[in-house]
Amino acid sequence: MKNPKIGFIGGGNMGGAMIEALWRAQSDEADAVQSSAEDEQKLDVSEARGAENLAQTDKNASPRECEKKTKFEIIAYARSKNEALRQRFGVKIAASETNLAREADAVVLATKPASYEAILRLIAPELAGKILLLLAPNFGIKRARQITGEGVYIARAMPNIAACIGASATALCFDAGFSEPKKETVREIIAKIGKIYEIDEVGFAAFTGIAGSLPAYACAFIEAAADAGVRGGLPRQLCYDAVAAAVEGTTHLIQSGKHPAALKDEVCSPAGTTIEGLAALEKGGFRGALMDAVAACIAKARG
Numbered sequence: 001m002k003n004p005k006i007g008f009i010g011g012g013n014m015g016g017a018m019i020e021a022l023w024r025a026q027s028d029e030a031d032a033v034q035s036s037a038e039d040e041q042k043l044d045v046s047e048a049r050g051a052e053n054l055a056q057t058d059k060n061a062s063p064r065e066c067e068k069k070t071k072f073e074i075i076a077y078a079r080s081k082n083e084a085l086r087q088r089f090g091v092k093i094a095a096s097e098t099n100l101a102r103e104a105d106a107v108v109l110a111t112k113p114a115s116y117e118a119i120l121r122l123i124a125p126e127l128a129g130k131i132l133l134l135l136a137p138n139f140g141i142k143r144a145r146q147i148t149g150e151g152v153y154i155a156r157a158m159p160n161i162a163a164c165i166g167a168s169a170t171a172l173c174f175d176a177g178f179s180e181p182k183k184e185t186v187r188e189i190i191a192k193i194g195k196i197y198e199i200d201e202v203g204f205a206a207f208t209g210i211a212g213s214l215p216a217y218a219c220a221f222i223e224a225a226a227d228a229g230v231r232g233g234l235p236r237q238l239c240y241d242a243v244a245a246a247v248e249g250t251t252h253l254i255q256s257g258k259h260p261a262a263l264k265d266e267v268c269s270p271a272g273t274t275i276e277g278l279a280a281l282e283k284g285g286f287r288g289a290l291m292d293a294v295a296a297c298i299a300k301a302r303g
């Protein structure tokens with residue numbers, strides 16, 4: 001789909017995060033076009049001078065390639081957030097949910113699940129032939145389909161709050177009947193907010209536990225560790241920074257293929273400090289508590 005119009009109903013934590021990511025991606029691509037064009041200009045000049053160092057030419061996409069990438073027009077109807085979204089990201093604001101659905105090619109339903117049904121009833125007549133993207137944990141495609149009827153391309157995603165910096169882990173699934181180009185449009189939107197995991201809808205509740213809601217549990221971990229650092233005499237900000245950096249480093253090691261158990265074994269030397277802390281964690285039931293937290297989230301997401 002060429003330059004699709006993405007319409008957001010709701011622009012709170014998640015809608016705002018996704019709009020920010022799309023906006024950033026558009027800005028980055030515009031910058032890439034600009035710098036690539038400048039590089040090409042420099043190259044023309046250096047070629048004219050017979051410059052031999054072609055290896056230093058930009059290896060990024062050429063302006064023509066960048067132009068080929070999908071550009072999105074972002075529209076929103078987000079009530080109390082309308083003005084902020086317009087000012088911060090230059091988003092076009094629709095007059096109502098219905099107007100937004102009429103204008104958009106893809107509608108992202110970024111409100112709390114409690115208002116999904118009412119909004120879907122309102123916009124259903126405008127959705128024929130369009131993409132509808134659901135974000136709520138306990139409102140599935142089947143339920144949305146009962147309201148919209150046939151002829152709407154319904155997809156479901158479960159992002160997390162790191163979407164705003166393009167670092168979400170997002171589950172994605174499509175209802176039957178999606179054409180490959182329509183799927184691609186959705187993937188291009190979701191790719192702007194981070195990593196995509198295409199899974200069956202049945203796995204969405206579990207994914208909510210391990211990724212959609214996980215930032216809250218990770219923040220509780222980081223905050224508690226920082227509190228302990230403050231208790232140990234270090235400044236508060238340094239503690240937040242150092243704990244987050246340690247978590248980030250560990251994450252990179254695991255993403256590079258290291259098994260978490262092997263890494264844990266490596267950092268625990270016999271009779272050392274780390275195994276002492278780990279023993280205290282086990283005594284406090286850390287793993288069990290975390291597994292219970294994720295399980296409680298999954299149960300709630302199953303509704």
Ligand SMILES: NC(=O)c1ccc[n+]([C@@H]2O[C@H](COP(=O)([O-])OP(=O)(O)OC[C@H]3O[C@@H](n4cnc5c(N)ncnc54)[C@H](OP(=O)(O)O)[C@@H]3O)[C@@H](O)[C@H]2O)c1
Nearest residue numbers: 010012013014015077078079080110111112113135136161
């Ligand atoms: N936050 C997360 O980390 C996260 C992660 C994964 C999935 N999700 C899902 O994403 C969805 C949005 O969550 P959220 O955290 O962004 O909630 P939120 O911060 O409460 O934002 C919801 C927004 O929807 C707006 N809204 C409600 N009814 C509306 C209507 N009829 N028309 C236009 N706007 C309307 C609200 O506007 P007002 O401010 O005017 O009330 C509010 O700004 C939920 O389904 C949630 O489960 C969220």
